[in-house]
Amino acid sequence: MAKRVNNEPIRALAEKMYVEEGMTAKAIADSLDVTQQTIGRWKQGIQGNKDWDTLRTEFLSAPNNVKKVLMGELTKLSQGHDSTLDIKAIKDCVMLIDTLTDSVSAQLVMTVFREFDSWMANQDPEAAVQFLEWHKMFLLYKAQQEV
Structure with a gap:
């Protein structure tokens, strides 16, 4: 009787190669020395997990x-x-x-601030300088929120 082998590490690697690296089932089978039939079974998802095509779509999006x-x-x-x-x-x-989305991008905020700062510089240059510091701080905050 053949001894059962834990193929989970190989299956996990094959999934990563398919989902994240975009490799074909044949290329994966060749590089991991398993059959395409095995890859095909694994691609369908096991024990309620999503199939690899769905995972690839989610990964790419x-x-x-x-x-x-x-x-x-x-x-x-x-x-x-x-x-x-x-x-x-x-x-x-x-x-x-x-x-x-309920929020605006840092890029849009920067564009609006730039236009506002130009306008404010013509209205009250001293106040415009004070606003610049607040604008920089808010843009840094906004950029960190988007990461």
Whole structure:
């Protein structure tokens, strides 16, 4: 009779390779020396866990990963390559998300403060200088809230 082996460490590594690194089931099977059939079983999720395709979708839609994808796209564009993403659709989604949140971004606050500071400098330069310090402190606070 064959002895049962604890494959959990290998399964966890395979899940990470699929979800976070975007590897295919075949590539994972080859690199971990397991069958594609085993990877296929694991991909379906075990004991009530989510399947790997759902986990991959959730992973890719996390804000920090969206930023990574967008930064990669900006790098390609800056090197003269064509866009591989539908930037307009992404922009529309970001605008929609912004309308659903109760707070405004630090970027928007900075834009408004900059306009206000220019206006205030023309009205009362001494008061404008006092506001600058408060604006800087609030922007630092706002930026820390977004991290």
